[in-house]
Structure formats: C-alpha cells, structure tokens
Amino acid sequence: MKSKILVVGSSLKDMGGIVTVIRNIEQSNLTESYELTRVETYITGSVLARLHIFIVGLIRYLYQLFWNRPDIVHIHMSNGGSFYRKSMMVMIGKIVRVPIILHIHAASFDDFYNHNWFQKRYCQFILNRVDLLVVLSQEWKKYFSTIVPHRKIEILYNGVFKMEEQVSRTNSTPTCLFLGRLGERKGVYDLLLAIKKLKEKEVKSKFLLAGDGEITEVKQLLKDYQIEDMVEVLGWINVHEKEELLRKADMLVLPSYHEGLPMAILEAMNFSLPVISTYVGGIPELIQHGENGYLNEPGDIEGLTKSLEILIHDQNTIVTMGEKNRTLIHNQFDINMLMKELSHMYQRLILK
Template sequence: MIDGHRGNRQTVTMVGTSPAAQGGVAAVVRALTSSVLSNRYVIDYVETHAEGGTLLKLAIAVKAWVTLQFRLLTSVGGLVHVHIASRASFWRKCFLLLPALAMRKPVLLHLHGGEFKVFYERESSTLAKHVIRYVFEAAAGVIVLSTGWKQWVERSFPRSKVRVIYNPAPDVARSAYVREPATLLFLGKLGEKKGVNDLLRAVAMLVPEFGEIRLLLGGDGDVMGANQLARKLEIVEYVEFLGWVSGQRKQELLEQCAAFVLPSYNEGLPMGLLEAMAYGMPVVTTPVGGIPEAVTDGMEGFLVEPGDIDALADRLARLLRDEALRSEMGTAGARKVSSTFAMERIIPQWVALYSEHGIAPAGDPGKANG
C-alpha cells in the first residue's frame, strides 16, 4: 500500500510522457525528477506515452490508467502533478485525471506546449471546450510557463487557480568557449510551426555576404520537407541535418556555435532556448509565449515577429558581423538564466507549491523550507 510517505519524504505522483522521450516536456520532466526535488519527496512517475507503435502506446496508456487509479484508491494524502500539452496529450491525461478530480484529489496541471490556445479556441468542439474548462477549473492548481499564459488561462477558465513557474535551465560551468563565428544552431522539431522554413529562406539571403555560414538543424519532424526547401533555395551545402541530438553532442554544439535561432510561431518556454542562453549563446527568436520573459530585444539577443524573414536575416547578419555583440549578448543571456531560470531559483517554488497542498518536504513536516 502506498501511504503517501516513505521515510519522512512524502509522495508526489507525477504523470507525463516518458522521461526518455524527445522534446521539451520530457526535458522538463528529466530536470525536475533529477533535481534536489527528488531528495525532498518521493516522486512516483507514471508514464502515459512513449515512442513506438500504436500497440505499444495503447499498452502504456492502459497501464498508466490502472497504475494511477490504484494509487488514488490506496494512497493517503499525496497529490498528482500532471504534465499536459495540447491535442492527444491533453486527452490522454484527461482520461486519467477525471477519476482523480471526481475523488477530489489535489491535481496540479502543468501546462506545456505553445499551441494550447490554438487547440482550445480553434480546434475544439463546444463539448470538448466544456471538458477542458472543467478540468482546468476543477484542478487544485494550474502551473503555466509565463505571465502571458497566465493571463490567457485566467481569461479562458475564470475559476482556475493559476501560478507561473518557469522551466528550469541547466546548471552550466561557464568557460571561455571557442565558437565557430558563422555557425547557427537550431534545436527543435523541424517544420513550419517552428519557423524552420523561414530560417532556411533567411540563410539563403545571407549566403552572398557570409560564404562560410553554416546552419545546423538538430531535431526530428519534417526533415524531408526542410531538405527539399534547402535544395530548392540552392543552400543545401550550407545546411546540416543532425537528427535529434542530446548528451555530449548537444553540449558540444552549445559550446561551439555562434548563435541560437528559434523563429517559432507558438511556444511555451522552450528548453532549448534556455539551454543556449545558459551556455552564453546570443539568440534570435520570436516574441511568442514565454520567450519575451527570457529575452529582451537587443539585450540577450534579438526578437523578430514570426514570419518576418527580412528581419530575421537582418538580425542574424548583425550578429555574424559583430563578435563583440555576440559576446555581449551571450553574457547577458547567461546572467539572465542565473538570476531567473536557474534550478536553485525554480525548485523552491515547487517546494512551496507542494507544501500549500499538504505535501511537506523531507525534514519539515509542517511547511516548505525552500
């Protein structure tokens, strides 16, 4: 029987995609579950999704439902911390959470993904909107990644209880990296929504001036479409498709490339962006989602409107021409991460939130001690 305690640590049932999966949500899950948070609480993780075929995904979803219901019926106290995004991610979690909400168990919805507004406002039927609204307003709390998302959730679901907790950036031992002066890095899911096609067109505009330019695209998604566009633009020799990168290879890229580029149309608070800033890279990105809370235009990098290819090319050219500017913005970005997004800044906020819902950290049965 799971009694809500192990030793003097209390149990948090965390629900979400496999920590071994690709993408930003899995990166946040890995960051939280490998942090000091796991020393303060027992985190029982329930996987709802993993890479693989339809039968495997179905088996994982069924197992997750059975596991969570068992824990809900047998545990004393505790709470459920669920990572959700839009579309299939939401409906998988909804199927799991409705019994928990019906039993009045404390549920914290941790909202990821930059397209939830599109999913709710444009893609959901009237009935689906009622279900989504019920889940958000019945939850004990909704955690979002920026003040902009907080305002939207509060407008859309007025009875919800919303709090902003930023994604945590990795701890990085800064050093004097030797960077390749004309190499740009993109990390994420390749496709139009992340602005990859815009980025390829901007690079094509830069090739005449910067003959040594290289664009490294790290990620899965529409690789074939991006490759075809690069060929059409006659820049294939300047573009390298890396596939999904992680671990030591990812660290090397963050240490070696001149600038990070993410011209997305929708975002939450992208982990790749925070990682690049932590490594002292200047960034060129868009003012969507939580990005403006991490990047001030002209300080840690440049912000351009989604789809403005001319502006994207112009800001990249400014960085490629000016090593001192790249260094200055990179230093500002690392400083911003340290002051606002570092793990030591974020974890106490989770401890305080868990404590508010009756889950005290180890060594403090009465309250959170940060």
C-alpha cells in the first residue's frame, strides 16, 4: 500500500516556478511509490478569486486531515502572503500530529524575515514547528540554519525531465531569451540598459522577453531607449510556447536581484543553452563563471553588457557551454533522480 502524501501549493493553472516544481513532482516516478493528493490554496487573480481558492483549499485540507489522514503533509511555501496562509496549514497539521515538510521556494525570504520584529518572531515560531525544512540550495541551507537547527534542514534541488535529443540552432542573428516576471527583482530593467549599450556598440542581437508583470513600463522604456527593433515583449507564455522559445534561443539571460533556484535556468540548461545571470541564491551552484555561463553582481550593467557581448560574438563558446549545461542536467538535475532524495526524506519522517 502506498504512503499518502498531502501536497499543499498553488493551483497548477497558475504561473511561475513553484507551479512548475509541483507539476514536475506529480509527473515524476515518485508517484510509483506514493499516493499524492494536492490541495490548492492560491491562484493569481482578483482578491475574490484568491480568497475563494484559499477557503476551498482550507476546507479540503481539513477534510483530508480528518477523513483521509495522510502520512505526511508537504507544503510548498514562498514569503509574503504565502507564508501567512501556509502557516495556518502548518499549525493545523501539528494539532492533528501529522508530520509536516515545509518546502521553501522564496527568492527574498531574508528581506521578509527581517521586515519587523513581529514578523521575525512569527517566522521563527512557524519554521521551528515543522518536522523538516526543505530548501533549494547550499546557500539557503546556510541562511536557514541561523533560524532552524541544522539537522532539520535538507536540500532538494529543483529538477527537470532530461532531454535526450540534442537541439541545434541556425539563427543568423544571436537570440537572447529572458524568462520570468518583468520587473525589478528579475533584473529586466538592467537588461534593457545593457541592450541599449549593445546597440550603441552596434552589436547585432535579438532579445525575447517572456513573462507577465510590468509589460507597459517595459514597452515604454523600449521606446525611450530606442531599442524596439532589438526587443520583442511576448507576455506570459504557456509550456508549449516556452519550449519553442528554448529551442529557438542561443542563450538565456536572467540578471536577478533575488532568487531561490530558478526553473528558467534549469530549463535553459536542459535545452543546451549557456546562461548569463547573477551571484544570488542557488544560481552559483548551477553556473560557474566562464565555464557554463557568466555571472555578475546584481545591478552591474557594465558586467552584464560585457557578458552578453562576449557570447553574442562567440558561437563556439555558446555551443561548448550549452553542452556542459546539458551534461550537468543529466548528471545532477534530472527530476527522477532527485525524487529518490525526496523519497528518502518521506521515509525518514514516516518511520520516525
């Protein structure tokens, strides 16, 4: 008989990296050994839509706990409102004495944690109530070890389903892809400044920006910087469209200020793309500067421009770095391989 895992997280109809992680886990080989039941508590939309899904999710959560008791509750959590919503689930789960795994995906939990005295104390209270805290990288484990005992923290890297086919590209103009919410946190405004500098240097290239967010503001800056001929703003895209873009692009650029372990980077690596990003979150555990991509400090416009210019002008390096990334995915970030680690965590709590 399979052990029962109650998974709490965002709706799969929603967007973003957490949704991709939940979907990948549900489609992995983990389901061969465990019965996964999902309760959805959030979706992007109006206040009414968000309130409705949370209330329905809370009722379903209570039903599962009392009438279909799980062996483990696995909660996917970010910061902000997500933390407060999921903290209710944690406390209810502890009242009925079900083991709780809290899977932290927050990109800027440190800022959230230090916002004020009450929030800091509340975070400490909730995080120390769970049985296991799952984080996305060594860097985040080091950080959370200042809040929670080291023995209660485990690392589970995000993963993707490894591609067997090799992708080849024949773009006459090098194409750079940005995947993520358009806004300051993902560094899109820094990228626009870098593109402006590339145009001033007469570097021929094309940029595709895929994601929701501050689309109107970005389009206005394209006009202000006179780079409309170099940049296409695509808005939010579905899974199929994303795969087509990853096949088409020559590189991924994500100059973020805060990150956990971006699915966009892992997906780009899987499609044999080099990555230009920043020294934040778990990114340096994926990308080694000069080996399989280039990293700069957040806000370093000159460094970002230089990294882009180097790759745009060097097709051989694009191919070499891309192949290194594909190999890295196969060896370390294949979702089915990583699910063995999650299974060990489940068994540790079930047999406790």
